[in-house]
Amino acid sequence: MSAPTVTRQPAVPQPWQHHDRTTLLDSGSYLIHRDTVTQPDGTEGAFEFHQARVDGALTVAVDDQGRIAMVRYRSYVHGEVLTPGGDVDPGQSPFDAALREFHEELGLDLRVENPDVVDHPRLLAVAHVPPTAHWPVAKTGHYFWGGTLTREQMARIRLSDEHTEWRSAPVRGWKDVMCDRDYKRLMFVDRARRSGTTVYQERTTARQLDRHGAPRDFEGIVVFVTTPDGRLLMNLRDRKPSIAWPGYWTPVAGWREGIETAFETAAREVMEETGVAVRDLRVIAGPRHELVSHHTVVLHGTCEGDDSALVLGEGQANRFVPYGEIDKLVGPTPPYVGHYLQLIGG
Template sequence: MRLEESGAAAAVPRARPRVRGVRQVIDFQVLTELAFREGVERIGVGVVVRDASGRILMIRRAAHDVLPGLWEYPGGGREDGEPVPAGAARELAEETGLTGLPLEYARHLDFSSQRGLRVRQFVFTAVVPDGTPVVLSPDHDGHQWADAERLPPTGEGQRAVIEWLTGRLAVPGWRPAGGYLTTVARPSAYGCFLVTDPRGRVLGMRSAVDPGVWNFPGGNVEHGETPFSTALREAREELGLDLAAENPEAVARRRLVAVIHEQAGADQPVPACGFVFDGGVLTREQQARIRLDPAEHTEWRFETAHDWHARLTPARYQRLRQVLRAHRSGVPLYLERPTPTDDDFEGVLVFVTDRAGRLLMNLREDRPGMAWPGYWTPIGGWREADESARESAVREVREEAGLEITGLRPLPDPHHDHGLPLTRVLHAVWEGPDSDLRLGDEGLAVRMVPLDEVLGLKVPPYLHHYLPLLAAAADQSTGSTA
């Protein structure tokens, strides 16, 4: 069935081809609901069939069909109420005569149909022997087994899926998600270590499969393992180091840093529960003995949390910040991905003004890993433990400037467009004397600066957005000294 067709054919009863190996592992109902929440209007299915020689089965649309002459892998629209794997098996049987194949879910493809509908196609893959006969439907008039590098004329989306799949299959030991998930303990769980160097920088390893991803030492729990034993085994395999021997005091405590529940998504189609443990500190001598498994990682490095921001996606950077917050607190934290809306911050920026129209500013230290080194900025810092945004703001102002503030109010977005990821921005009015102001444990100086003089200092660009908001609120009483 083509994605462009009406749903009328769905009302015609027919025998359902048998499908093996996917329904009990992946909850496609969850993935379908996720697709609709993301604006998808139609669910499709597709099957990339490979023969034993690694060639791809491509079929050509007949002259009377939509997009005549286009080559494609088998697929179409899911019928109303039809399970996704059953839809894939049905489309494969209708268009090629192939039945009873164990289908493995691989990934999804998003595209717009001929009618302009947003479609998410769930793509499966299967393997057949060389020379397997193919019986085409009336909607197709030709087929061929093509090398991935020499596909016949096809859509860019399907070409990208085939190239992605064949590229992944070239990685030793890699399997599509639908097959791989049958080899790990369910529900999915993983264990990993947070490892630092003597300067407090965090260890990350670049993935060999996806070079844009940096990982902690760790991996999925296998049968008979615990998350902690998994973390130890994975560290031996990935780093070439036995952390229990390298850092016996830290590792023997089995200190749990955080538990992270990650909801199912398009890339990870089942929920996962992760356990992050303290792996201790690696000295220069220990780092010199690191030996990566080239099949898994291509390089390792220690970076400050600030510098990791440039190397991680926003979601992975937020997870790193969450784990580091848990590590600082000394108490294990339960974390969720995606993060609940009321808990989706890791830092605060606090604009403290007075009735004289001045803004409290802090001169930042100029050292590696520091945000805005050598700049004058408002008071700010990272969240601690399970603080609310207001609690973090009150503590930061107390620590950096010696002031007690109340009456905090949020300032309007869009602060993320101004270099402030994961940050809540708040404002308070201070009514105390200048003699209460003192430099705390961060920065080189603090002082009250008239609003019209702020831009004469070396300041971050986000001040251009917030200064007009502060000037408009200068005559409003929104806080007081304690």
Template sequence: MTTIPTSAPDDLPGPLMTDEAYGALRASAALWAGVSVLITDSCGRVLVQHVDYRTTCLLPGGGIDAGESPSHAAARELHEELGVTMTIAHGLAVDWVSPTNSSAPAVMRFPGEAIFVYDGGTWTDDRIDAVCLPEQEITSIELVEPARLPDLLSPSDARRAMSALRARLNGGGPVLLEDGHPIAPTVLDRVGVLRTARDQSHYEFRTGPVPTALLTVRQSWGWLFAPDGRVLVLLEPDTGAACLPGGTPEPEDQDSPVATLIREADEEAAAQLGDPHYLGYLTADGDPYARLRYAAALRSIGPMRADPATGRMYTRVLATPEQALELFNWGPPAADQLAAVHHARERLGIPRAPRQSFTELTGPTSW
């Protein structure tokens, strides 16, 4: 007869169980252990590896060696696979992969796996160009839109990568996953943010008045600030796509971009705002349109209702301006727009918000 040990790994064996028997018992429930590293570029595209031993792509990473810590394994794998030396210090997720949710051949007798997902950061073009691939295994790397991950990775790998990417965007710390699904989904998980390809809109941002003789105002969008320095972002529940409040001019606006913004903010988000401050406009070479940007303080949020123009009922969230930009693919020119946004925030007397979890606005709120 033996006593039943507790489940804590550092508990001593019971008085009637030998060290050998206790070790054998724990070994019988052993798991594989692995690491993945999530790396993006300045446009929010994810680095994936094409390999010569399977048909699907992978994030950088691999198995943890005996006696090796997960963070050291992640750093080692980056060096072996990409020729990059870096310290791995921030985790994004830990995923429990069940024995029945793996594509491993039956002969492997896959026992389940714990995979640690680490944040490899945002890499510059120079750093990506400096990648040195090994002679075997990794045939190439590719930077892809997050929405393409399910097409390129295995289903379990894609779920894990998307969950880790949303955890990084959310800024709330590492998340626990089971077969790639968060056990405590955030609003980003629930809406499915980034599951739809983002429009590539690398428009130049220009301050100063719009040359109306050359350009027609096509949009009027707003960076609408809550008192804590975060801005209102709208998420489409059917696609997961994000947008700022605003839209296209209507005859009732009487050629006033400010009137367009005020009307659209009310229709889309039931948002009332203070006096808008003009930031500038976006345009591209050969494009006859101007897309105006404003900043304003939020005064109140009413009960949510469907947008009369689209029939959509958006999910309203607050995010830092930097987090909001990560929801779009606006490219390098977005840095100039972000600088103008923060300059307007300072003029409005609103503090800069630290990175934090997205907050959903479900009911009426006044400031």
């Protein structure tokens, strides 16, 4: 009779034992630690590891005219002009970090100044920021709503030593003082503020397209809506200096809302401004006109009807204009109109 087989159970590994820690480097956002440990096999030794503080928290506040408050940093590392914010400290939540940074950088404690904002925290946006030449680790930024600041509150702003100035301005007013990367992020955050929707953004080396071939990271659209008999739907824009092409005859254009796709933004803007249901939307292929921002998607769509079917939802007037009469309109048209009409065969 053979001897019974004995199955040996593997030894239960012991947990790591941590004895003490020495921080070799603490640069604020990057740390190097050396721990004295006992490993699961009983061996004692040192374990060295690197730790990056990768979470940031920022606050978006506006003045009584809806203009966004920004600060200028002394250092180029973070970006020269940004909303108030900074790193999330160990043991701190992103929202608490945003409140702390706002207080430290502007001298205003939102717990006192805008308590309703603190009682009802609102996360506007989350942005994944990949490494750059000046910032070698990826970060995740949390943007929180800071509410509206009164003129009296803004008069009491006192900057920290990190900054040289602050001011408030419409989104378009920041374009010339911010790098393109930071301006694009500002438009994305303001879209969340306007729409009341939390949005997510990540930046990759290659531009990502949706299933219709439109960029996912767009912020505005221009729609060339044409009829089978060769007319272009045009809108006479208001004479407001804060908008693009004030007082011009343009195709329908507008800003993205919430998490819309380019096609959804186009359909909504055409309906809101003119009452027309556009169909057969497509991205216009071909070279971009130099006066059209690369944050804008240019599309072509079709419809049927005449001026009697149009509803004025925005601007001064709407018209279906024959291609050959566009140059004869009483009022200027942007130079890009002819460029894109050629691309769609108009």
